[in-house]
Amino acid sequence: MSDESGLSEWRRRTEVPLFAASGLFLASYAVRVLATDLPQGWRDTCLAVTYAAWALFVVDYVVCWRLSGEGASYVRRHPLDAIVVVLPLLRPLRVVRIYESVQHRRARPRLALHARVIVYSGMSAVLLGFAGALAVYAYERGAPGATIRTFGDSVWWACSTLTTVGYGDVAPVTFMGRTVAVVMMAGGLALLGAVTGSFSSWLIQTFSMDEDSGPPGNTPGARQ
Known part of the structure; x- marks a missing residue:
């Protein structure tokens, strides 16, 4: 082997x-x-x-x-x-490996595989958000001047960070909390890119196949 x-x-x-x-x-x-x-x-x-x-x-x-x-x-x-x-809490980011396997399949659109990437990305976003909320809550709940006092505050912050919205009403103040925030931002971009990239790739392949398999009379060199 x-x-x-x-x-x-x-x-x-x-x-x-x-x-x-x-x-x-x-x-x-x-x-x-x-x-x-x-x-x-x-x-x-x-x-x-x-x-x-x-x-x-x-x-x-x-x-x-x-x-x-x-x-x-x-x-x-x-x-x-x-x-x-x-950082085992970042294991959901391994969805990028599945996304890479999608990009190497050029022969025909594989809806099942693309859908798998999208579903896995969604699940990974939930897991990453929950893990990030836990980590930030652990570091922030007792810090002086912290705005993240409850786990609910931490979940709200994680949702706005992963979606790259960033309202700014609550934010980490500790070094470790801000480190987790940076990782969450990068993770949100990676997962969002995996979803949009996979869906866009499937659409492009589908439309390309529709053009290639058009009526015989519309193909180059066909008799008028």
Whole structure:
């Protein structure tokens, strides 16, 4: 089995387990942030689940790096995977990889595949927004001069940030909160680009095929 086929097989087999790990990571983190009166034993359990899920992402990255056979250039050629390892809450941004696979299919419009990108992007936006709201709330709720005091405020801020609206009525004031904000802005642009780009690509391919398959009398060189 070649390195490329081995890497593809590994990613195919681990996609569902890693998706489950992402859910566990987010759930355990959410419990630790929102359940402030949780007993210490349960908080320690949630922390252990968070670290275990994080460890799975690290193992996945190392295996992909070894199977790729690219050596040190793997980090440069796959920056998104490295970012996800450092910040697992950004795993929804891997929708960009699906978008790239759509762009390489030129033969005919694949509505199912394009629809998959759009649906996955929407789900990723929800997950990324929820994760960002949790992170900002964790850093901002007790900060002096903070305008994000409740989780509801944080969710409102995340929605306006992901959609690039940015009302400015609430905004993070801490360094870590603003760092999360920058990541959320970039994530919102990436997901929005994946949706609009995929839909536009499908429309262009569809209209191109309609022109190419027009009546015989309208084709160049046809007898008048």
